[in-house]
Amino acid sequence: MSKIILTGDRPTGRLHVGHYVGSLKRRVELQNSGEFDDIYIMIADAQALTDNADNPEKVRQNIVEVALDYLACGLDPAKSTILIQSMVPELTELSFYYMNLVTVSRLQRNPTVKSEIQMRNFETSIPVGFFTYPISQAADITAFKATTVPVGEDQMPMIEQTREIVHKFNAVYGDTLVEPEILLPDNKACLRLPGTDGKAKMSKSLGNCIYLADTDEDVRKKIMSMFTDPNHLRVEDPGEVEGNPVFIYLDAFGTKEHFEEFLPEYEGLDELKAHYKRGGLGDVKVKKFLNNVMQSVLAPIRERRKVWEKDIPAVYDILKEGSEKAEKVAAKTLAEVRAAMKINYFDDGALIREQAEKYK
Ligand code: TRP
Numbered sequence: 001m002s003k004i005i006l007t008g009d010r011p012t013g014r015l016h017v018g019h020y021v022g023s024l025k026r027r028v029e030l031q032n033s034g035e036f037d038d039i040y041i042m043i044a045d046a047q048a049l050t051d052n053a054d055n056p057e058k059v060r061q062n063i064v065e066v067a068l069d070y071l072a073c074g075l076d077p078a079k080s081t082i083l084i085q086s087m088v089p090e091l092t093e094l095s096f097y098y099m100n101l102v103t104v105s106r107l108q109r110n111p112t113v114k115s116e117i118q119m120r121n122f123e124t125s126i127p128v129g130f131f132t133y134p135i136s137q138a139a140d141i142t143a144f145k146a147t148t149v150p151v152g153e154d155q156m157p158m159i160e161q162t163r164e165i166v167h168k169f170n171a172v173y174g175d176t177l178v179e180p181e182i183l184l185p186d187n188k189a190c191l192r193l194p195g196t197d198g199k200a201k202m203s204k205s206l207g208n209c210i211y212l213a214d215t216d217e218d219v220r221k222k223i224m225s226m227f228t229d230p231n232h233l234r235v236e237d238p239g240e241v242e243g244n245p246v247f248i249y250l251d252a253f254g255t256k257e258h259f260e261e262f263l264p265e266y267e268g269l270d271e272l273k274a275h276y277k278r279g280g281l282g283d284v285k286v287k288k289f290l291n292n293v294m295q296s297v298l299a300p301i302r303e304r305r306k307v308w309e310k311d312i313p314a315v316y317d318i319l320k321e322g323s324e325k326a327e328k329v330a331a332k333t334l335a336e337v338r339a340a341m342k343i344n345y346f347d348d349g350a351l352i353r354e355q356a357e358k359y360k
Helices: 017-033 045-049 056-073 090-101 104-108 111-119 133-143 153-173 216-224 245-253 256-262 269-278 283-309 312-340 349-358
Strands: 004-009 038-043 081-084 148-150 181-183
Touching: 004 017, 004 133, 017 038, 017 056, 017 148, 017 245, 017 283, 038 056, 038 312, 045 056, 045 133, 056 081, 056 283, 056 312, 081 312, 090 133, 090 153, 090 312, 104 111, 111 133, 111 153, 133 153, 133 312, 148 153, 153 181, 153 312, 216 283, 245 269, 245 283, 256 283, 269 283, 283 312
Parallel strands: 004 038, 004 148, 038 081, 148 181
Antiparallel strands: none
16 A cells, blocks of 8 residues: 655744644655655645634735745655645535534544634634534545644644544445554654743744744844743752753754764763753853754755745745645545445446436
């Protein structure tokens, strides 16, 4: 069986370092591993509209931003198909059929949807489209017969929902769809990178993100004013590394090579942490190191982004070609789904003969 990847992002803002370390970096590695027959990366504009119905301009503007971030990170249109969700209308039709296989109470139990409803204060005014987006996500995944979905842990309920739909569909209509596996990030610090203010999640509204498109000066400022251990007031004080964003970022981004290059007086992160815990290591020194680490990770990304920014029409061409290619694949799956569901009336010679027979 072929190995096929599908994953994606909602275009509601530029991508930040949390996206990079949690998924983009891995995607590029998977792309370059040569282990996959097909890779689809979806800009999920229709899903973004499920909670931004009144703000289509935001979604429209951010499509190219997300595409630029993808290309900047090293996603290569020759190896990965980058597509826009709404440009593949087959996905909408699949969603509509899958809706019959999912109960309202099952959707209500989805923990990610639950917490998103709370965050957005939807309470009693939940848009139906938003409520059902896990079903549309199942369509995204199954349309391409994806076997592997590399996403963060918050997406686990969506993949479970997809697997249930696949099970049910195949049981009711016969083997048609492929059950996907989730592929979680392997470095624990990458599961959820906190904001620079120490808050659990990076979010544009909190202003606590480091974006891939930030200038080196922006990045430096954000790092030098990052939240650390609030009880570590003087250099001599013992400090806490658990839950300290500066150390979480070092866990996520720092390598042995970074120590050799920027902080050779330490063996590695364990030794740096031990010094901080014991006391005698100041925040400024750790932050300067983190700045060097982040700059060396982000510089090549920023440079590649600048190159693509000079040719925006080419970026749209990539999205158009990717969407067209994706639509062909989704159309094939949709035809199989319709045949399995016996709603392929005009392609079914046997049906026509049978009905004709009845009236002879
Ligand atoms: N839900 C994902 C997000 O919030 C985006 C997404 C849409 C997606 N469809 C997908 C991810 C299919 C993986 C597979 O960013």
